[in-house]
Amino acid sequence: MSIQIILEKCTGCTLCVKACPFDAIRIMDKSEDSGLASFRTEGHGLPSVRQSHSQSHKSEDSGLASSSQSHKKAVIDLNKCNLCGACVPACKLKAILLEKPEVVTGAKPDLKAHKGVWVFAEQKKGKVQSVVYELLGKARELAASLGTDVSAVLLGEHLEEEIQELIWRGADKVYVVERRELANFQDEPYTNILVGLIKKYKPEIVLCGATSIGRSLISRVAVKLRVGLTADCTGLDIDLERKILLQTRPAFGGNIMATIISPNYRPQMATVRHKVFPETISDMKRKGKIIRENFDVPFLASRSKLLDIVDEIESTVNLAEADIIVSGGRGMAGPENFKILEELAKVLGAAVGASRAAVDSGWMPYSHQVGQTGRTVSPKIYIACGISGQIQHLVGMQSSKIIVAINKDPDAPIFKVATYGIVADLFEIIPVLTKKFKEVLKK
Ligand SMILES: Cc1cc2nc3c(=O)[nH]c(=O)nc-3n(C[C@H](O)[C@H](O)[C@H](O)COP(=O)(O)OP(=O)(O)OC[C@H]3O[C@@H](n4cnc5c(N)ncnc54)[C@H](O)[C@@H]3O)c2cc1C
Numbered sequence: 001m002s003i004q005i006i007l008e009k010c011t012g013c014t015l016c017v018k019a020c021p022f023d024a025i026r027i028m029d030k031s032e033d034s035g036l037a038s039f040r041t042e043g044h045g046l047p048s049v050r051q052s053h054s055q056s057h058k059s060e061d062s063g064l065a066s067s068s069q070s071h072k073k074a075v076i077d078l079n080k081c082n083l084c085g086a087c088v089p090a091c092k093l094k095a096i097l098l099e100k101p102e103v104v105t106g107a108k109p110d111l112k113a114h115k116g117v118w119v120f121a122e123q124k125k126g127k128v129q130s131v132v133y134e135l136l137g138k139a140r141e142l143a144a145s146l147g148t149d150v151s152a153v154l155l156g157e158h159l160e161e162e163i164q165e166l167i168w169r170g171a172d173k174v175y176v177v178e179r180r181e182l183a184n185f186q187d188e189p190y191t192n193i194l195v196g197l198i199k200k201y202k203p204e205i206v207l208c209g210a211t212s213i214g215r216s217l218i219s220r221v222a223v224k225l226r227v228g229l230t231a232d233c234t235g236l237d238i239d240l241e242r243k244i245l246l247q248t249r250p251a252f253g254g255n256i257m258a259t260i261i262s263p264n265y266r267p268q269m270a271t272v273r274h275k276v277f278p279e280t281i282s283d284m285k286r287k288g289k290i291i292r293e294n295f296d297v298p299f300l301a302s303r304s305k306l307l308d309i310v311d312e313i314e315s316t317v318n319l320a321e322a323d324i325i326v327s328g329g330r331g332m333a334g335p336e337n338f339k340i341l342e343e344l345a346k347v348l349g350a351a352v353g354a355s356r357a358a359v360d361s362g363w364m365p366y367s368h369q370v371g372q373t374g375r376t377v378s379p380k381i382y383i384a385c386g387i388s389g390q391i392q393h394l395v396g397m398q399s400s401k402i403i404v405a406i407n408k409d410p411d412a413p414i415f416k417v418a419t420y421g422i423v424a425d426l427f428e429i430i431p432v433l434t435k436k437f438k439e440v441l442k443k
Contacts, residue, residue, distance in 0.1 A: 009095035012072025019090030024080035131209035167288030327353035331386015389414025
């Protein structure tokens with residue numbers, strides 16, 4: 001892929017600068033050639049980006065000298081550009097050329113042959129993970145809009161109780177493959193079997209948790225089936241007219257929410273992070289069908305070997321499971337000040353979270369980061385201290401039931417999503433809150 005600025009056409013009007021979501025375009029004076037060169041870094045492994053000097057400088061220069069053509073030209077910083085193409089339609093003079101290779105896709109399927117919404121039922125040590133119950137709830141809504149049914153796919157060993165629970169939680173059918181070799185997740189066997197099941201039963205939608213396992217598995221499945229995949233969706237819906245899945249997720253660094261569709265291929269596949277949707281409640285009256293499948297040994301072949309599974313040791317309350325989270329941002333002003341958050345968290349039995357600014361400053365480990373590139377959380381109470389509320393943070397916590405924001409800036413965007421806002425200096429208010437909660441909770 002490559003992108004070109006055609007200098008002969010560019011007038012330095014700045015429309016492309018405004019359109020670029022990555023701040024990758026600058027307008028530079030044509031005479032500052034040394035500056036231009038500094039943007040033309042090569043060999044970083046990314047697709048190539050080049051500024052076109054296609055005609056000789058001479059002819060350009062003479063044009064510039066003899067006409068009213070601008071000396072100002074757009075220059076693309078290829079360290080920032082990700083070739084999204086947002087600048088191309090913004091340029092009224094057609095001075096930006098984006099060349100993309102032809103995308104190779106699979107043969108177009110018979111869309112009508114695909115029916116049903118599937119959820120991959122991730123299990124660990126024989127226990128279905130809670131994200132699956134969150135997806136089943138959403139799958140039921142989608143299936144109701146499409147007038148179809150919901151199925152879960154469960155691979156593993158000794159799964160009897162879990163199969164029943166999947167039905168109680170919303171699955172009309174459960175496809176089960178039980179074998180000793182499938183007791184623990186392994187990329188290749190799981191991929192082969194899920195692909196085999198999808199080819200045989202032809203679902204129209206496949207949903208999967210955006211967990212470490214889900215991300216590893218479903219991307220392989222999408223490649224093998226040559227279909228699209230939308231990762232980390234924060235919203236799923238049905239376009240009732242076209243009967244297609246609307247997959248919403250943050251895009252361009254979280255600056256916009258993009259709704260993505262896969263109208264021509266099936267299944268439509270999406271991953272969703274833990275805690276984005278609420279779990280369905282178990283209804284023991286629900287009935288469902290269990291479909292057991294066998295797969296031959298070639299399907300179980302794996303080039304990697306599982307040696308051991310080591311449990312993560314959590315020294316504090318697990319962020320993803322916590323009912324209360326106290327989070328700190330750049331306003332904490334240093335690592336030592338997180339102590340006052342930890343004291344408040346201890347009194348409340350809460351976990352401590354952090355914004356990326358706090359994590360990037362080295363004040364908190366990455367495992368505590370909440371947001372688009374951190375964890376998605378949905379606690380009963382989220383207390384944001386010294387966090388401004390940028391979209392990339394909000395996408396990770398805005399589904400919390402109660403949001404309390406403490407910020408000294410009354411115009412901080414966090415107050416737009418907050419249930420309760422405290423405009424105050426956090427260093428004054430947090431110790432007071434800790435003291436008060438301690439008194440009240442003692443009673
Ligand atoms: C691709 C991408 C992914 C990203 N992913 C994430 C992510 O996962 N999570 C994330 O958090 N960010 C993420 N970011 C960064 C995000 O855009 C913001 O830069 C970040 O969230 C800002 O953190 P902050 O609110 O702590 O800092 P700031 O925006 O600097 O806000 C600090 C706030 O503290 C307040 N304050 C200062 N002193 C006090 C005081 N004494 N008392 C009370 N209030 C005070 C200020 O008024 C201010 O509102 C991402 C950005 C990009 C581009």
